[in-house]
Each structure stands twice: as structure tokens, then as C-alpha cells.
Amino acid sequence: MHPVSVILRVLLVVLSVAAGLIWVERRLLGLWQLRYGPNRVGPFGIFQVLADMIKIFFKEDWIPPFSDKPVYFMSPAILVFTTLMSFTIIPFVPGLYVVDLNIGILFFLAMSSLGVYSLVLGGWASNSKYPLLGSLRGTAQMLTYEVFMGVSLMGVVMLADSFRLTEIVEAQKGMWFIGPQIVGFVIFFIAGVAEAHRLPFDMPEGESELVAGYHSEYSGMKFGMFFVGEYIGITLISAIITALFLGGWLGPGFLPPIAWFLIKTFILIVIFILFRATFPRPRYDQLMEYGWKILFPLALINLLVTAAIVLA
Amino acid sequence: MISMLRSLWMVFMHAFKKRETVLYPEKPYELPARYRGRIILSRDPDSQERCVACYLCSVACPVDCISLQATEDEHGRRYPEFFRINFSRCIFCGLCEEACPTYAIQLIPDFEMSEYDRQNMVYEKEDLMIAGEGKYHGYNFYKVAGLKIAGKDKGEAENEESPVDLNSLMP
Numbered sequence: 245m246h247p248v249s250v251i252l253r254v255l256l257v258v259l260s261v262a263a264g265l266i267w268v269e270r271r272l273l274g275l276w277q278l279r280y281g282p283n284r285v286g287p288f289g290i291f292q293v294l295a296d297m298i299k300i301f302f303k304e305d306w307i308p309p310f311s312d313k314p315v316y317f318m319s320p321a322i323l324v325f326t327t328l329m330s331f332t333i334i335p336f337v338p339g340l341y342v343v344d345l346n347i348g349i350l351f352f353l354a355m356s357s358l359g360v361y362s363l364v365l366g367g368w369a370s371n372s373k374y375p376l377l378g379s380l381r382g383t384a385q386m387l388t389y390e391v392f393m394g395v396s397l398m399g400v401v402m403l404a405d406s407f408r409l410t411e412i413v414e415a416q417k418g419m420w421f422i423g424p425q426i427v428g429f430v431i432f433f434i435a436g437v438a439e440a441h442r443l444p445f446d447m448p449e450g451e452s453e454l455v456a457g458y459h460s461e462y463s464g465m466k467f468g469m470f471f472v473g474e475y476i477g478i479t480l481i482s483a484i485i486t487a488l489f490l491g492g493w494l495g496p497g498f499l500p501p502i503a504w505f506l507i508k509t510f511i512l513i514v515i516f517i518l519f520r521a522t523f524p525r526p527r528y529d530q531l532m533e534y535g536w537k538i539l540f541p542l543a544l545i546n547l548l549v550t551a552a553i554v555l556a
Numbered sequence: 557m558i559s560m561l562r563s564l565w566m567v568f569m570h571a572f573k574k575r576e577t578v579l580y581p582e583k584p585y586e587l588p589a590r591y592r593g594r595i596i597l598s599r600d601p602d603s604q605e606r607c608v609a610c611y612l613c614s615v616a617c618p619v620d621c622i623s624l625q626a627t628e629d630e631h632g633r634r635y636p637e638f639f640r641i642n643f644s645r646c647i648f649c650g651l652c653e654e655a656c657p658t659y660a661i662q663l664i665p666d667f668e669m670s671e672y673d674r675q676n677m678v679y680e681k682e683d684l685m686i687a688g689e690g691k692y693h694g695y696n697f698y699k700v701a702g703l704k705i706a707g708k709d710k711g712e713a714e715n716e717e718s719p720v721d722l723n724s725l726m727p
Contacts, residue, residue, distance in 0.1 A: 276570045279577045522567040523560070 251332075251342050258331050262475035267293045269475075269517050276521040297468075305464030312369040319366035320462065320469035326359040327476040334483045335410045337493045337501040348409040349401060352484060353394050356439055360386045362473070363441075363448055363458050370461035378457025381528060382448025385438060388535040389445075392543035393435035399428040399550035400488050413492035420491040427546040429489045431539050433515075436485065438535075440477035442516060444523035447531060482512035589691075591665035592650045595641055597681065598662055598690035605685070606660035606697060609636040613652035613661050621645035622652060631706030633698065639684060643669060644677040658697040662690040 274281025367379020493501035609626030711718035
């Protein structure tokens with residue numbers, strides 16, 4: 245397939261999934277909270293996304309006069325850009341990926357690290373107190389959770405003996421890595437929730453204390469970019485987990501490989517939303533303690549044990 | 557950790573429970589029979605107006621939304637010449653119903669009375685009057701009251717004895 249066509253396909257799928265997730269999330273939250281969620285626009289409210297988009301496009305895009313404009317403009321773009329860039333390394337099926345880097349995982353980690361800039365710059369350029377507090381929190385949180393996010397993946401890398409995602413998926417022919425790497429999976433999942441700053445780790449937004457956190461001062465489509473960026477982030481983390489732990493496109497033969505990949509990703513997304521429906525937001529210091537004192541040592545132990553077993 | 561997994565499971569199981577939301581405009585909402593909604597004026601079993609225009613509802617009304625004018629017909633029955641309830645003021649407290657000595661004024665479980673024009677919230681007697689007896693069946697004020705009207709002299713009401721003749725010594 246021509247690379248441009250692949251890029252366009254991936255872009256189209258990812259963006260429409262991210263947009264559709266807005267509806268899916270609201271319906272699922274409704275389902276779990278014993279209410280309906282959006283059900284007025286079209287069958288089951290499925291065109292709610294369309295209505296929301298029309299609304300957000302026509303909203304006044306107020307740019308705070310006290311903001312640092314170039315940086316202010318850049319910040320939402322960074323978020324969407326970095327998350328979309330990470331999708332380039334996702335192997336959907338053999339042959340359908342934008343690029344098969346031999347340092348695929350590292351590229352993903354690098355891109356998610358760059359995503360922090362969006363929070364930092366967005367909060368800073370807004371030049372007002374709540375966004376700044378939100379971005380401070382977000383920065384600390386994401387740096388914390390990034391550390392063992394990387395560490396928790398190293399077990400998978402050791403087992404597959406490669407950073408290349410296609411090879412990692414191929415290495416799961418015998419058994420998915422969720423079996424031997426269950427600890428790594430759990431830690432990576434938690435870190436992924438924190439990385440996408442989803443509930444219960446949405447400290448940077450924390451609307452009950454920080455208005456809307458780092459994007460308080462954003463309106464109109466710039467806010468929309470943050471919003472869509474969040475959903476792209478969920479999709480990204482789910483796709484990465486699918487590829488690394490759940491055997492990617494592998495699965496019984498009665499469904500095509502792409503279907504397996506999408507089903508697994510979708511189930512993970514649903515679990516993301518289930519997390520949101522279930523957990524209250526922890527206190528900020530609890531969050532940091534949880535990261536540094538529990539998850540980080542656990543990830544290190546997992547790494548050491550896996551290394552010992554691989555070497556033995 | 558266990559409790560977190562437990563709450564995850566519990567929230568997930570909510571998916572199979574009945575939803576609390578009532579899809580109101582599509583599915584009419586069943587209100588209890590004693591719900592206090594729109595006010596009506598009822599008739600007695602003989603299809604005569606129950607209201608005797610005693611003004612008690614108007615006095616009881618905490619927001620003064622009831623106004624009426626009493627008059628009397630050729631048979632001696634009192635009735636309201638006009639009876640007007642301003643529903644944009646009404647707070648649906650039900651005090652008028654409690655004050656009513658003849659079960660004439662009643663609150664019914666109907667609340668769908670929105671209007672675009674505020675003037676239309678003022679209900680006149682013909683808007684309030686219904687054909688039936690409302691919530692209280694079988695009650696007829698003039699059948700049990702000692703009042704004399706055409707066709708019913710004193711002492712002819714139900715459970716009523718004839719008036720004592722004060723000028724007679726006979727038992």
C-alpha cells in the first residue's frame with residue numbers, strides 16, 4: 245500500500261474513533277450511572293458528536309489578552325500532534341502501519357514525554373493561576389508516571405527481544421504477554437491512565453478545584469483540540485496495550501486480524517471509561533506517593549524478576 | 557485494591573440494571589393519584605356546580621391567585637358568577653382544596669399546562685369546570701345541608717329531622 249494512503253487511513257480512523265468516543269463515553273457513563281446520556285440527536289443520540297462539533301466550531305474563540313499568544317496557540321497543537329505521531333508506530337495488522345521503527349517503543353515513550361509540553365506551555369501561556377496550578381500538577385504527575393511507564397514496558401521488550409512493535413506482536417504467538425507480564429500490564433495500564441490524564445488521574449484538570457486545570461483559558465476549537473487530544477490519547481494507550489500485552493492482531497482465525505486488533509482496543513477503551521465511572525479522584529499527594537512508593541518499586545521488581553528468568 | 561476491583565465490578569454490573577431516567581415526553585409520567593397539579597372545579601352527582609362561592613379558597617390561598625364573585629340563582633343556590641385562578645401565581649399548595657367545604661375545588665395530577673403567553677395562564681370558570689365529580693364521589697352539598705332551596709324544604713335533607721316547632725308543646 246502507498247504510504248500516503250496508509251497515513252490517511254490511520255488518520256481518518258483515529259480521528260473518527262476519537263470523535264466517536266465522545267458519544268461512546270457519554271452513553272457508557274450513562275449506562276453505568278443508571279441514566280441514558282445523549283439520546284436525542286439521531287438514533288441513540290449517535291449524531292450528538294456532530295451537534296457538538298458544529299457547536300464548538302461556531303463558539304467564540306476568545307483569546308485572553310493577557311496570554312502569551314504564540315505559545316498559547318501552540319499548546320493544543322502539541323498535544324494532538326504528539327499523540328497522533330505515536331500512532332505511526334502502531335502495527336494494526338502486518339502491512340498496515342505507517343512506519344515500523346526498530347525503536348518503536350522508545351518513539352512512543354518519547355512522544356508521550358513531549359506531550360507534557362502541551363500541559364506545561366498551555367498552563368504557562370494562559371498566564372492565570374488555575375491553569376498554572378493545573379499544569380504544575382500535570383507536569384509532576386506525568387513525569388512521575390512516565391518513569392515506570394517505561395520501566396514496566398522493559399519486561400515485554402526483554403521477552404520479545406526487540407523494540408520493534410511488529411516483532412513484539414509476533415513474539416506473542418505462543419502466549420500473550422499479559423500472562424507472564426501481568427504486573428507490567430497492570431502498571432502500564434495505570435500509568436497509561438495517568439499519562440492520558442484520565443479519571444481518576446485527572447489532577448491537571450480537576451474541575452472541582454481548578455476550574456478546568458491547564459485548559460481553563462481555552463475556548464472554542466482550541467479547547468476542542470485538547471478535548472479530542474484526550475480521546476486520541478485513550479485510543480493510543482489502548483492500542484499500545486493491545487499491541488504489547490494482548491497480542492495485537494493475533495487471535496483465532498474466524499475473524500480477520502484487523503477485527504481482533506480493533507476489538508481488543510475497544511475493550512480497553514471501555515475499561516478506561518469504566519475507570520472513569522468508578523473511581524473518585526485521589527488527593528494529589530496520594531497520587532504522587534502511589535506512583536513513587538508503590539508502582540515504581542513494583543515495576544523495578546518486575547523488571548528484575550523478568551530479567552532473571554530470561555537470563556536463567 | 558480488593559475494594560477497588562469490587563467497586564469496578566459493581567459499577568460494571570449497573571449496566572444490566574434498570575435506568576432511573578424517565579423518558580418523560582415520550583413516555584407519559586404516571587403521577588400518584590393524590591399529586592397536587594392543575595386545579596379543577598367539580599360537579600355534584602346531579603351535574604350541578606358544587607361550588608357555593610363561600611370565598612374560603614380565595615381566603616386560604618397564600619398567594620391570592622383565586623378570585624371569584626358570588627351570586628345566587630332563582631332557586632336559592634349560591635354559585636360563583638366568575639371564578640378565576642391565575643396559575644402563573646398558583647403554588648399548588650392544595651390549601652384551597654382543604655378549605656373547600658363542598659369538595660368543589662380539587663387538585664388533580666396533571667401538570668402539563670405550559671403556555672407561551674402569560675395571559676393564557678389565567679383560567680376562567682369554564683376552563684376550570686369539569687363534567688364529573690373529581691376525586692370525591694357521591695357528595696352533594698345541598699342534599700345534606702339544611703339550607704332551603706327550590707325543590708327541597710327545610711328538614712328534607714338526608715339525615716335531617718324536620719325543624720322543631722317552637723310554638724308547640726306537643727312532644
